Amino acid sequence: MLDVSELKTIETDVVVIGAGGAGLRAAIESSAQGLKTAVLSKSLLGKAHTVMAEGGMAASMGNVDKRDNWKVHFRDTMRGGKMLNVWRMAELHAKHAPARVKELEEWGAVFDRTKEGLISQRNFGGHRYPRLAHVGDRTGLELIRTLQDHGVHQGIDFLMECTALALLKDGERIAGVLAYYRETGRFVLLRARAVILATGGAGKAWRVTSNSWEYTGDGAYLAYEAGAELMDLEFTQFHPTGMVWPLSVRGILVTEGVRGDGGILLNKDNKRFMFDYVPEKFAAETADTVDEATRWLNGDKNARRPPELLTRDVVARSIRAEIKAGRGSPHGGAFLDIASRRPAEFIKRRLPGMYHQFKELAEVDITKDPMEVGPTLHYFMGGIRVDADSQMTRVPGLFACGECGAGMHGANRLGGNSLSDLIVFGRLAGVGAAEYIRTLSTTPRADDEQIKVAIRGATDILNRESGENPYVLHDKLQDVMEDGVGIVRVEDEIKQGIRGLEELKERAKTMKAPGTSQYNPGWHEALSMRSMLVTSEAVARSALIRQESRGAHTRIDYEGERDEWVKCNIVCRKGSDGHMEVEKVMRPAPVKYLEDIANSKIEDLESGKVGADAPND
Amino acid sequence: MSTLRKFRIWRGDAEGGDFKEYDVPVDPGMVVLDVLHRVQAQQANDLAIRWNCKAGKCGSCSMEINGRPRLSCMTRMNVYGPDETITVQPLKTFPVIKDLVTDVSWNYRQNKRIRPLKPKPRDADGEHRMYQEDVDRVQEFRKCIECYLCQDTCHVLRDRDAQDRFVGPRFMIRLASLEMHPLDDDDRIPEIRKDFGSGFCNITRCCTEVCPEHINITDNGIIPLKERVVDRYFDPIMYMGQKLFGISKRR
Numbered sequence: 001m002l003d004v005s006e007l008k009t010i011e012t013d014v015v016v017i018g019a020g021g022a023g024l025r026a027a028i029e030s031s032a033q034g035l036k037t038a039v040l041s042k043s044l045l046g047k048a049h050t051v052m053a054e055g056g057m058a059a060s061m062g063n064v065d066k067r068d069n070w071k072v073h074f075r076d077t078m079r080g081g082k083m084l085n086v087w088r089m090a091e092l093h094a095k096h097a098p099a100r101v102k103e104l105e106e107w108g109a110v111f112d113r114t115k116e117g118l119i120s121q122r123n124f125g126g127h128r129y130p131r132l133a134h135v136g137d138r139t140g141l142e143l144i145r146t147l148q149d150h151g152v153h154q155g156i157d158f159l160m161e162c163t164a165l166a167l168l169k170d171g172e173r174i175a176g177v178l179a180y181y182r183e184t185g186r187f188v189l190l191r192a193r194a195v196i197l198a199t200g201g202a203g204k205a206w207r208v209t210s211n212s213w214e215y216t217g218d219g220a221y222l223a224y225e226a227g228a229e230l231m232d233l234e235f236t237q238f239h240p241t242g243m244v245w246p247l248s249v250r251g252i253l254v255t256e257g258v259r260g261d262g263g264i265l266l267n268k269d270n271k272r273f274m275f276d277y278v279p280e281k282f283a284a285e286t287a288d289t290v291d292e293a294t295r296w297l298n299g300d301k302n303a304r305r306p307p308e309l310l311t312r313d314v315v316a317r318s319i320r321a322e323i324k325a326g327r328g329s330p331h332g333g334a335f336l337d338i339a340s341r342r343p344a345e346f347i348k349r350r351l352p353g354m355y356h357q358f359k360e361l362a363e364v365d366i367t368k369d370p371m372e373v374g375p376t377l378h379y380f381m382g383g384i385r386v387d388a389d390s391q392m393t394r395v396p397g398l399f400a401c402g403e404c405g406a407g408m409h410g411a412n413r414l415g416g417n418s419l420s421d422l423i424v425f426g427r428l429a430g431v432g433a434a435e436y437i438r439t440l441s442t443t444p445r446a447d448d449e450q451i452k453v454a455i456r457g458a459t460d461i462l463n464r465e466s467g468e469n470p471y472v473l474h475d476k477l478q479d480v481m482e483d484g485v486g487i488v489r490v491e492d493e494i495k496q497g498i499r500g501l502e503e504l505k506e507r508a509k510t511m512k513a514p515g516t517s518q519y520n521p522g523w524h525e526a527l528s529m530r531s532m533l534v535t536s537e538a539v540a541r542s543a544l545i546r547q548e549s550r551g552a553h554t555r556i557d558y559e560g561e562r563d564e565w566v567k568c569n570i571v572c573r574k575g576s577d578g579h580m581e582v583e584k585v586m587r588p589a590p591v592k593y594l595e596d597i598a599n600s601k602i603e604d605l606e607s608g609k610v611g612a613d614a615p616n617d
Numbered sequence: 618m619s620t621l622r623k624f625r626i627w628r629g630d631a632e633g634g635d636f637k638e639y640d641v642p643v644d645p646g647m648v649v650l651d652v653l654h655r656v657q658a659q660q661a662n663d664l665a666i667r668w669n670c671k672a673g674k675c676g677s678c679s680m681e682i683n684g685r686p687r688l689s690c691m692t693r694m695n696v697y698g699p700d701e702t703i704t705v706q707p708l709k710t711f712p713v714i715k716d717l718v719t720d721v722s723w724n725y726r727q728n729k730r731i732r733p734l735k736p737k738p739r740d741a742d743g744e745h746r747m748y749q750e751d752v753d754r755v756q757e758f759r760k761c762i763e764c765y766l767c768q769d770t771c772h773v774l775r776d777r778d779a780q781d782r783f784v785g786p787r788f789m790i791r792l793a794s795l796e797m798h799p800l801d802d803d804d805r806i807p808e809i810r811k812d813f814g815s816g817f818c819n820i821t822r823c824c825t826e827v828c829p830e831h832i833n834i835t836d837n838g839i840i841p842l843k844e845r846v847v848d849r850y851f852d853p854i855m856y857m858g859q860k861l862f863g864i865s866k867r868r
Contacts, residue, residue, distance in 0.1 A: 106734075138760065212671065259760040361673075494838035514662050
């Protein structure tokens with residue numbers, strides 16, 4: 001029988017799981033706090049999903065429009081999140097983002113510049129002013145490379161192509177992680193005093209998604225199994241513009257920057273349909289004629305924003321409605337046209353990645369022809385429930401930040417608020433872990449039994465004589481999620497989805513991967529299925545309970561936002577019987593100045609009539 | 618709509634291996650990586666492939682396809698003839714781990730040898746000012762997605778005998794992005810010559826040809842670095858100046 005003392009063992013203070021923007025920023029902070037830090041990276045360093053972020057990171061630096069400040073950013077974020085955001089997190093984010101962006105410059109990031117030589121900022125959906133620091137349409141690459149190149153000089157231990165399998169505990173407290181190296185298939189034991197999860201979302205449970213293979217909800221699964229809570233899982237963002245053709249690239253992201261830079265949406269009759277879908281709440285701040293939208297594009301500061309820049313939930317539903325009404329493009333999407341709006345040189349300079357992507361993958365020249373786009377599962381607003389200031393879960397020593405955490409974005413995330421979220425809350429998680437560790441009088445230590453259980457759970461998949469093919473189960477899961485909890489939802493279909501998930505859970509108990517443990521994708525797929533199934537179940541069960549339509553959660557049997565539902569979050573946890581418990585939890589009341597700012601008229605906020613009493617630090 | 622295509626895929630590990638043939642149904646619009654995934658899901662669950670974004674943005678799925686170093690996610694099947702057999706093998710310059718996956722850790726070790734940006738102080742108002750025309754070149758280099766196709770094709774590295782003396786095109790442009798960075802306050806020329814081996818590149822431009830990001834690695838990156846090295850060390854007037862008067866030229 002396995003002897004734990006023979007495992008490769010690393011003793012450290014903090015383990016960060018995930019090496020995207022949030023994980024790297026958390027590790028840099030943890031290390032700066034004087035803690036010995038290890039990072040588990042499921043892929044090679046610098047390849048995490050952050051690399052695919054295109055448009056930019058939102059920070060109210062006011063470099064392009066001086067009227068911008070944290071209060072306007074906070075108000076935009078709350079309105080975009082349909083007031084369900086954790087107030088304190090949206091406040092911290094808006095306040096800290098500018099300093100975090102400038103710090104990246106110190107570490108080597110080279111953002112696009114204004115004429116004055118400052119960091120340039122671009123327009124994006126739901127942001128009142130040009131706010132996104134960017135590098136063409138490859139901002140995520142710039143972020144991850146900057147953090148990577150800075151991080152490797154901070155004494156951090158990077159474990160590449162190393163996947164976490166289970167969190168280890170000593171009583172209630174976190175005591176480490178069991179992981180395995182893909183290259184050799186060997187297990188590694190990391191004994192630690194705190195663990196920071198930064199594992200992103202779980203888009204891979206859907207068929208049409210912008211997410212890469214890594215996005216399987218590992219953090220949510222690990223946290224859930226360790227006793228932490230998941231919150232707001234019903235809010236899964238469908239980005240309005242994914243590629244729809246060819247089929248093999250269906251779902252790949254087309255940046256919102258296309259619309260920020262003037263792109264418009266057309267149906268097959270060449271009608272600019274977004275003017276027909278402006279929600280009441282945003283009507284006062286949205287252009288109502290093509291003429292006004294054009295004036296805005298040409299820089300008229302008195303013109304209101306074009307309807308293509310409404311929040312993602314609104315635009316995604318509008319595109320879907322056009323398709324449903326039979327007015328879609330030939331491959332079942334809408335047309336996104338920038339060719340007729342901007343000169344070819346402008347498009348190539350501002351959107352080089354999109355130009356390249358369409359040319360190479362779809363053989364479309366976006367400087368001449370419109371793109372075909374449709375909604376794609378893009379982002380999890382929900383995730384692991386944390387304390388707003390420290391990012392700690394209810395499990396002592398377990399932290400979460402970035403997409404795998406919950407609360408910051410409420411019911412819908414604004415574009416550009418993700419990259420800033422990563423660096424703001426990544427850093428705060430590092431600070432939180434350091435503060436927690438300072439309070440420890442003894443070092444937690446996991447017993448051998450839980451390590452053995454975790455190893456057996458993984459190796460059983462290889463050792464079984466025969467069993468279910470994990471690829472087949474994953475394929476089935478994608479059908480279940482697409483049909484049961486897609487972009488619009490209804491009770492019968494969600495229930496059908498939950499039944500489908502129950503069936504898959506049973507079948508997953510006997511998954512079999514052929515071959516050895518060395519770099520075995522079938523084995524990895526089987527291990528990921530465990531994460532995807534728990535995360536998917538939380539999405540479906542939460543979606544069933546929330547009987548209203550808010551942000552990214554659309555119930556056709558319960559249309560519109562309902563006042564009683566803004567007062568609560570839906571929380572999932574593992575019950576003592578091993579089944580998932582789902583509960584409506586009342587939200588605490590916000591502090592007054594935040595409530596005033598979020599609900600203010602923009603004129604009142606900008607004149608100082610509202611929000612003047614809010615502390616700026 | 619799908620047609621049956623013949624794939625020859627290298628299967629094996631550090632101990633050795635061989636090509637195995639697979640007949641795979643291919644749909645219109647597919648890229649090579651899609652076909653490999655189909656093989657993996659239907660015929661060989663344990664076929665090792667490294668990939669992530671499938672959109673040409675992360676640089677993970679580098680391999681050699683019909684003898685050319687390429688990103689498999691950006692190689693459309695219709696660039697090959699309808700009856701052409703597709704041969705897929707791992708990058709030759711790096712040691713094989715398994716099947717199409719190689720050990721590229723050498724590159725990470727080279728990156729770590731490069732000192733990070735040493736930023737000049739901020740202006741009095743707390744800002745760094747740089748102008749777009751001054752950062753265009755640096756931004757071109759920073760488009761690099763670290764796919765290592767340039768490293769794979771560079772004959773100095775491919776022959777393996779100079780891996781301890783030359784960092785390769787990827788890291789020459791990383792050095793160039795620091796050397797030409799308007800905020801960098803460090804002198805990197807001596808190490809670019811001595812430690813990183815700028816002299817080893819003999820400008821065959823193979824790296825530029827395979828770059829999926831279309832970075833002009835040789836002409837915009839390596840040649841200007843070589844010129845700076847020459848100016849410093851081999852310009853006879855500067856050389857005499859250094860020897861006689863201790864003049865050293867800084868950017």
